[in-house]
Every structure is written in C-alpha cells, then in structure tokens.
Amino acid sequence: MEIKTIKRIAVLTSGGDAPGMNAAIRATVRAGFFYNLEMYGIFRGYEGMIQNDIKKLESKHISHILERGGTILKSARSQEFRTPEGRKKAFENLQKHKIDGLVVIGGDGSLTGAHLFYKEFGIPAIGIPGTIDNDLAGTDLTVGFDTACNTAIEAIDKIRDTATSHDRLFFVEVMGRDAGFIAINAGIGSAAAATLIPEKKMPIERLVERLKARTKAMKQSNIVIIAEGGKSGGAAEIAEKIKKQLPYYDIKVTILGHLQRGGAPSSLDRVLASKLGVAAVEGLMQGKYDVMAGVINNKVVYTPIAKAIVGHKEVDEYDFHVVKILST
Numbered sequence: 460m461e462i463k464t465i466k467r468i469a470v471l472t473s474g475g476d477a478p479g480m481n482a483a484i485r486a487t488v489r490a491g492f493f494y495n496l497e498m499y500g501i502f503r504g505y506e507g508m509i510q511n512d513i514k515k516l517e518s519k520h521i522s523h524i525l526e527r528g529g530t531i532l533k534s535a536r537s538q539e540f541r542t543p544e545g546r547k548k549a550f551e552n553l554q555k556h557k558i559d560g561l562v563v564i565g566g567d568g569s570l571t572g573a574h575l576f577y578k579e580f581g582i583p584a585i586g587i588p589g590t591i592d593n594d595l596a597g598t599d600l601t602v603g604f605d606t607a608c609n610t611a612i613e614a615i616d617k618i619r620d621t622a623t624s625h626d627r628l629f630f631v632e633v634m635g636r637d638a639g640f641i642a643i644n645a646g647i648g649s650a651a652a653a654t655l656i657p658e659k660k661m662p663i664e665r666l667v668e669r670l671k672a673r674t675k676a677m678k679q680s681n682i683v684i685i686a687e688g689g690k691s692g693g694a695a696e697i698a699e700k701i702k703k704q705l706p707y708y709d710i711k712v713t714i715l716g717h718l719q720r721g722g723a724p725s726s727l728d729r730v731l732a733s734k735l736g737v738a739a740v741e742g743l744m745q746g747k748y749d750v751m752a753g754v755i756n757n758k759v760v761y762t763p764i765a766k767a768i769v770g771h772k773e774v775d776e777y778d779f780h781v782v783k784i785l786s787t
C-alpha cells in the first residue's frame with residue numbers, strides 16, 4: 460500500500476457521545492501539532508462532513524477540554540451518510556479543505572461508516588473506539604465505558620440505600636442497546652440480585668425462583684439490573700411480570716438512561732483516550748489506514764476496522780459466571 464504524506468488531518472466524533480471523547484480530540488490535535496500538521500475539526504460527525512461544517516483548529520480550541528464530558532465537536536447520527544450520495548458529498552467537502560487524513564472517534568456504527576468511506580474514496584482513515592457500550596473488538600476497553608460503569612454503580616449504590624430502608628425490590632435499567640457490558644460490570648460491582656443482558660435470555664421463571672430464594676435467605680435488599688434492549692424486555696416490562704408472580708414485593712423501577720453518557724471522564728478513560736489520540740495520528744503518518752487504534756494488555760494495537768466491527772465482542776463468559784455465583 461502506498462504511504463501518503465499527511466499534511467492535514469480532520470477529526471470528528473460520531474454516534475452516542477461518550478466521556479473521554481474530548482480527551483481523545485485533544486490528544487489527536489496536540490499530536491498533530493507536535494508533528495507540524497494542520498488540524499481540522501468536523502462538527503456533528505458525518506452530518507457536519509456532508510454539510511461542510513469543518514473548521515481549522517488551533518491550540519485555544521482544545522485547551523481545558525481533557526477533563527470535560529461530552530464532545531466539543533458535537534455528535535450526531537447521520538442517515539444521509541448511509542447513502543452513497545451522502546458519502547460523495549462528504550468526500551467533496553474534505554477535498555475542498557484539502558484534508559488528507561481522517562480520525563473518526565465513535566462506536567461500531569461510526570467505524571462501519573469510516574470503513575465504507577475508505578473503500579469508496581481511499582482517504583486515509585483511522586478509528587478511535589469511543590462509546591460507552593464497549594462493543595468493539597480490537598481493544599480491551601472503549602473510551603467512555605469505564606466512566607459510564609462508575610456512574611451506573613454510583614447511582615445503584617444510592618438506590619440501594621433507599622431500597623434497603625423500605626425493603627423494596629428495584630429494577631434498574633442501564634444502557635446498552637445490543638451490548639451487556641455496562642450491565643454485567645454494574646451487576647458485579649454493585650452486588651445485584653440478578654443481571655439480565657441482551658446477549659443471554661433469562662426466563663422470567665428463573666428470575667422468580669432467584670428472588671424467592673433470596674427472600675428465604677432474608678436478603679436485605681434486592682436490585683435487579685437490566686440492560687436496555689434485553690431479550691426478556693426492558694425494566695418496566697419485567698417489573699410488571701414479576702409483580703404478577705410476586706405480589707408481596709414492593710417494586711420500583713429506575714431507568715438510568717442518558718445520565719450514564721455524561722460527566723467528567725475517569726482517570727482510566729482520560730489515559731486511554733490520550734494514548735489513542737496519539738496512536739491515531741502516528742498510525743496515519745505510518746500508513747496505517749482503515750484500522751482502529753486500541754489498547755490490548757496495556758499495549759497500543761491497530762486492528763483492521765472490518766475485524767473490530769465484525770468480531771462483535773461478546774460479554775466474557777467468566778464475567779457472566781461471576782455475576783451468577785455472587786448473586787445466588
């Protein structure tokens with residue numbers, strides 16, 4: 460493959476925002492400046508690429524953003540970018556600004572878009588995994604996942620206080636449309652009575668048995684964690700079913716929702732995002748295109764995007780085993 464000389468890199472954030480995206484933007488831009496490159500920001504992800512919302516970045520734009528949640532470049536989900544016409548418009552806008560390298564910070568969908576874009580137009584592109592869902596292969600953790608888990612666990616600790624005071628059974632819904640990583644971590648980290656994830660179906664009967672056994676064992680509080688989009692339904696739906704079978708329980712439902720996407724990034728997310736920002740710029744300069752920079756066993760690795768998205772990461776069987784043993 461021909462290694463192109465990169466002079467101008469554009470960076471964007473796409474899909475659901477994640478704590479640490481700003482740290483990744485800052486590291487990407489600072490690394491670019493270190494290597495005397497011109498750096499551009501594309502606002503609102505692929506939507507901004509199509510609408511030519513692209514601006515040259517200077518040092519002042521990225522000062523004091525490392526510690527801030529959200530993304531200064533804003534994020535979006537773009538239907539138009541899913542069409543060949545939309546992607547062509549986007550490419551023409553990059554040409555107008557003479558952009559010759561692209562850093563895409565986002566989840567599986569955003570990286571799928573980057574892969575297609577590279578195949579169609581050959582513009583050197585590299586991905587940084589930025590999503591609270593942790594559903595990308597090629598990295599142990601995605602930027603934002605650790606902070607989201609910390610937020611979920613902190614919230615569940617608070618729910619436990621009131622659950623115990625009132626002897627109530629709580630169903631807490633955490634994020635993860637198709638991925639149970641936040642749920643399984645929160646389940647282990649907050650001593651849940653049961654954890655339901657999209658990847659595995661738990662029949663309602665089994666949940667009922669588990670709760671009955673816990674009543675017998677005089678457990679002080681019961682918190683069931685449910686990943687949104689789980690195979691057995693959302694928290695409200697499951698709570699309704701349980702109410703019918705265990706009417707003596709005082710049941711409440713809490714949906715943590717977008718709370719999990721905000722807030723200052725944890726130390727782990729700041730460091731991960733910083734390493735990956737530098738790795739993305741250096742990767743582009745070394746001719747590593749159509750790959751995602753990730754960290755595996757504490758080392759930066761580059762994985763073809765096609766593998767990072769297709770090798771849909773499964774929740775570790777051992778984590779599932781641990782959550783089961785510790786909640787019985």
Ligand SMILES: Nc1ncnc2c1ncn2[C@@H]1O[C@H](COP(=O)(O)OP(=O)(O)O)[C@@H](O)[C@H]1O
Nearest residue numbers: 474475536537540541565566567568569571572
């Ligand atoms: N198959 C695809 N082809 C082209 N673009 C895509 C594709 N899948 C996702 N994208 C682009 O990436 C954006 C973000 O994807 P999404 O799945 O919503 O979030 P995430 O990247 O966080 O997983 C989409 O709105 C779309 O613009």
Ligand SMILES: O=P(O)(O)OC[C@H]1O[C@](O)(COP(=O)(O)O)[C@@H](O)[C@@H]1O
Nearest residue numbers: 474475566567590591592634635636
């Ligand atoms: O913010 P929205 O559009 O409601 O999307 C919610 C979804 O986004 C997420 O927070 C993050 O998912 P992505 O990283 O794939 O965008 C999911 O956990 C959740 O299911």
Ligand SMILES: [Mg+2]
Nearest residue numbers: 566567568590
């Ligand atoms: Mg996704």
